[in-house]
Amino acid sequence: xxxxxxxxxxxxLHNVNSKPTRDGYGEALLILGETNPKVVVMDADLAxxxxxxxxxxxxxxxxxxxxxAEQDMLAxxxxxxxxxxxxxxxxYGVFVAGRAWDQIRTTICYGEFNVKIGGMHGGISVGPxxxxxxxxxxxxxxxxxxxxTVFSPTDAIEGRKVALFAAEHIGPTYIRYGRxxxxxxxxxxxxxxxxxxxxxxxxxxxxxxxxxxxxxEGLLAAExxxxxxxxxxxxxxxxxxxxxxxxxxxxxxxxGAIVTAEEHSVIGGLGGAVAEVICQxxxxxxxIIGIEDRFGESGEPEELMKAFGMSAENIIKNVKEVLDxxx
Amino acid sequence: xxxxxxKKELDKICIELRKDIVTMLNKAGSGHAGGSxxxxxxxxxxxxxxxxxxxxxxxxxxxxxxxxxxGHVCPAWYAVLARRGYFSREELWTLRKFGSILQGHPxxxxxxxxxxxxxxxxxxxxxxxxxxxxxxxxxxPNRVYCLLGDGEVQEGAVWEAGMTxxxxxLDNICATIDRNMLQIDGITEEVMGLExxxxxxxxxxxxxxNVDGHNVEELTKAYDEAMTVKGKPTMVIAKTVKxxxxxxxxxxxxxxxxxxxxxxxxxxxxxLEEAERRLG
Ligand SMILES: Cc1ncc(C[n+]2csc(CCOP(=O)(O)OP(=O)(O)O)c2C)c(N)n1
Numbered sequence: 001x002x003x004x005x006x007x008x009x010x011x012x013l014h015n016v017n018s019k020p021t022r023d024g025y026g027e028a029l030l031i032l033g034e035t036n037p038k039v040v041v042m043d044a045d046l047a048x049x050x051x052x053x054x055x056x057x058x059x060x061x062x063x064x065x066x067x068x069a070e071q072d073m074l075a076x077x078x079x080x081x082x083x084x085x086x087x088x089x090x091x092y093g094v095f096v097a098g099r100a101w102d103q104i105r106t107t108i109c110y111g112e113f114n115v116k117i118g119g120m121h122g123g124i125s126v127g128p129x130x131x132x133x134x135x136x137x138x139x140x141x142x143x144x145x146x147x148x149t150v151f152s153p154t155d156a157i158e159g160r161k162v163a164l165f166a167a168e169h170i171g172p173t174y175i176r177y178g179r180x181x182x183x184x185x186x187x188x189x190x191x192x193x194x195x196x197x198x199x200x201x202x203x204x205x206x207x208x209x210x211x212x213x214x215x216x217e218g219l220l221a222a223e224x225x226x227x228x229x230x231x232x233x234x235x236x237x238x239x240x241x242x243x244x245x246x247x248x249x250x251x252x253x254x255x256g257a258i259v260t261a262e263e264h265s266v267i268g269g270l271g272g273a274v275a276e277v278i279c280q281x282x283x284x285x286x287x288i289i290g291i292e293d294r295f296g297e298s299g300e301p302e303e304l305m306k307a308f309g310m311s312a313e314n315i316i317k318n319v320k321e322v323l324d325x326x327x
Numbered sequence: 328x329x330x331x332x333x334k335k336e337l338d339k340i341c342i343e344l345r346k347d348i349v350t351m352l353n354k355a356g357s358g359h360a361g362g363s364x365x366x367x368x369x370x371x372x373x374x375x376x377x378x379x380x381x382x383x384x385x386x387x388x389x390x391x392x393x394x395x396x397x398g399h400v401c402p403a404w405y406a407v408l409a410r411r412g413y414f415s416r417e418e419l420w421t422l423r424k425f426g427s428i429l430q431g432h433p434x435x436x437x438x439x440x441x442x443x444x445x446x447x448x449x450x451x452x453x454x455x456x457x458x459x460x461x462x463x464x465x466x467x468p469n470r471v472y473c474l475l476g477d478g479e480v481q482e483g484a485v486w487e488a489g490m491t492x493x494x495x496x497l498d499n500i501c502a503t504i505d506r507n508m509l510q511i512d513g514i515t516e517e518v519m520g521l522e523x524x525x526x527x528x529x530x531x532x533x534x535x536x537n538v539d540g541h542n543v544e545e546l547t548k549a550y551d552e553a554m555t556v557k558g559k560p561t562m563v564i565a566k567t568v569k570x571x572x573x574x575x576x577x578x579x580x581x582x583x584x585x586x587x588x589x590x591x592x593x594x595x596x597x598x599l600e601e602a603e604r605r606l607g
Contacts, residue, residue: 040464064460067494072487075450079457082392082443085464087457102447103484107454111435111444 001231003201003219008189013219018181021212024159025118025177026051029088031160032167033059038086039167042077044070049179050090050120070095074103074115081113086167093119093135093176097142108172109145115173116166117142122152122176123212123263124291124308125301134296135176140268142174143241150241151194152176152211152262152270155184158238161192169194178263180301182213197244203231206319206326207251207258211237211270214261214289214310221315232319240273245281248274252282257326259287259318263310266290285325287318330547332375335606337543340375340410341367342603345572347406347419349595352586355423358431361569361582362476363403365540366505369565370407372546373472382412385439391469392442392458396451397476397505398432399584405429405438413440449482451475452502456488459497470554473502478510481519486531492560493532500560501553505540507569511583525564533562540565573598 003009010016032039033055042064047053056063066073070091077087089096096119097104108115119138126134143150149171153159159177166173191198200215201222208218215236222232233255235247252258258278260271271288278286291308305311332340344367352358373393374380381387395404402422409416414428421427428437432446443454455473462469479485492500504524512518521527528535534556536549546565553561569583570576573595576587587595 040460062464064495066491067487069484069487069491071449071484072453072456072491075453075484076457076460076488076491078443078450079394079454079459080461081457082454083458083461083465085461103450103453106444106447107450113443 001202004199007191007198007200008187009185009200010187013185013223016183016185018183019156020179020181021153021156021159022051022120022177022179024153024156025163025175026054028160028163029055030058031164033062036086036167038084040064040080040085040087042066042073042087042089044068044073044091044095046091050118052090070100071103074100075107077115078107078111078113081115086114086116088116088118090118090120092121092133093138094121094133097135097138097174101141104172105145109147112147113172114170117174118163118177119174120177121179123178124296124304124310125178125180125213125263127180127301127304128298130298131295136265136291136296138174138176139240139264139270140272143273147172148241149173150176151239153238154212154215154236155182155186157184157186157188157190158192162238165194176212178213183216185216185219194239195242195244197235197237197239197247199233199235199247201232201234203233204254205231206323207233207235207255208261208315208319209235209237209248209251209258209270209274210261211240212263214263217310217312217315218261220312221319224312224316225319230319230323237270240270243273243277245277248277249281252278252284257285257322259289259315259322261289261315264290266292285322287322289314289318330376330544334544337371337375339603339606341371342572342599342606344371344403344406344410346596346599348402349573349587349592351402351406351419351422353589353592354420356586357423358402358586359399359584360576360586361509361579362397362400362505362507364573364576365507365567365569365571366400366403366474367571368541368543369474369503369505369546370403372543372550374407374411376543376547377550378472382440385413389469392455392471394443394451394455394471394473395433395445396473397448397479398445401433404433408438408440448476448479449484452485452488453491455500455502456491456497459500460495462499471500473500475502475504477504477506477508477515477521478518480504480521480524489528489531489533496558497560498557501550501563502560503563503565505567506564507567509569509578509580509583513580528562532559534559536561536563538563538565540567541571572602
């Protein structure tokens with residue numbers, strides 16, 4: 001029981017560096033600018049925020065500023081893909097998954113065009129900008145589309161690995177990034193298999209399946225629970241679609257109870273996706289932690305995370321509830 | 328560039344295609360008669376006189392691209408593609424049927440010669456821009472053609488694409504608006520006025536050419552002119568009659584999304600055959 005060594009996570013969870021996951025996107029694009037001549041980067045007037053500005057400075061000829069026109073950006077990306085390029089469309093989750101959904105659906109997914117979408121500012125931790133900019137709904141909007149792959153990386157390092165992989169993967173891909181600096185818990189050595197949910201901590205009493213920055217909270221929660229003799233398995237489910245059914249079903253079989261945690265609406269996100277798997281393959285008691293059916297609001301990221309239950313404490317509370325249901 | 332085919336040859340082909348279209352729609356029992364019949368000359372000018380393509384090898388590297396942004400008039404496009412040899416004419420009679428390669432709206436994974444999936448209006452010009460940019464990135468001379476409806480131009484995203492094409496000086500794009508003055512709910516100028524459409528596109532820094540959208544010679548000349556324009560995309564505003572060629576469908580709002588029943592089909596075919604005889 002405990003942290004899985006082969007995952008090469010940081011040594012001490014209580015002494016970690018922090019960085020926004022979106023930095024990983026910007027870093028990956030810089031690498032792709034050197035290594036993949038087909039990659040072009042598009043942005044809709046948020047280049048500084050999406051970190052595509054780093055690419056723009058180095059590869060201005062491969063950067064396409066689309067102005068504040070997300071629908072045009074996504075359908076244009078479809079044409080670029082048809083013409084043989086690999087476009088990375090970059091803006092906030094709300095503006096892309098929401099505003100340009102029909103373009104993503106009909107032009108990109110129905111057409112199976114090889115377009116990559118970097119959706120920033122996922123989650124409540126966007127902070128003071130408030131509900132208009134805090135995207136809590138992208139996961140169901142994207143994962144409902146046939147052919148779409150959906151990632152939610154846990155930290156900046158994984159965020160970079162995901163974007164690098166996206167350039168290799170053929171097919172529409174959505175990557176959900178966050179605005180705030182969040183703990184870096186993986187290392188360069190941490191294995192990244194895009195089609196696998198990784199078990200970061202073993203345990204057989206309950207499984208905490210998390211995505212994004214909630215993986216960190218899940219690990220902290222497991223540490224506390226262990227002190228009370230509850231061994232929680234912690235799984236980083238960075239790939240929400242297609243889901244690694246085997247790892248999820250094994251967790252249900254071996255742990256008998258599941259708590260999911262994500263910085264997203266409780267409707268249709270990671271929790272919904274896990275529930276779809278569990279209820280059909282191996283039903284066990286389950287709890288979904290996320291933003292209850294409501295919009296976010298302004299505040300400092302940290303206070304919002306606490307207020308909205310995006311914390312180890314809330315995970316612990318839910319674990320105890322689900323364990324009561326188990327027996 | 329001279330016409331590869333004479334006006335008379337093409338006019339005859341247009342009538343043949345109209346016969347195919349009414350037959351397809353009659354067999355399908357649904358589909359868009361008005362817009363399909365009205366856009367025949369535009370498609371014929373492009374596919375017989377203008378675009379570089381290879382029906383035996385739809386993915387030919389040197390082809391020009393055509394995007395049907397107003398996807399609902401695909402019956403006309405399918406008839407054109409069949410006659411040019413992309414697939415057998417027999418396929419036309421399977422339009423909209425389960426398992427057909429001819430979906431109710433164009434789907435490029437099903438139909439040879441179809442580049443992108445359209446039917447949700449307002450996306451095709453952006454797709455065209457993307458292709459044009461991709462050609463430029465790769466220093467390729469391929470050109471991109473796009474057909475839009477006039478009602479479709481009410482979609483805001485069309486104007487986003489209009490800005491993009493002009494901003495990036497995409498002179499490898501030539502779009503056409505099928506200006507038939509009608510949409511589903513009525514006359515465009517009553518539903519949501521578009522005029523002055525020509526001035527709007529000029530103000531968006533496009534090169535604009537007005538043509539009679541049923542004159543294959545004028546259309547071909549316009550597309551030839553577009554090839555000589557540098558630093559700007561070209562918009563051909565083609566004045567057309569929705570439902571052209573079948574008297575009782577012409578200019579009738581109600582014939583937007585309707586297919587001829589057996590009786591109407593016979594009447595339409597008789598009219599088209601008569602027109603063919605007159606052409607000689
Ligand atoms: C985004 C979107 N909204 C609505 C429709 C339904 N629709 C199909 S055709 C049409 C009217 C199109 O009018 P126009 O572009 O003028 O075409 P035409 O009259 O030449 O057939 C509408 C509203 C659609 N296909 N896509």
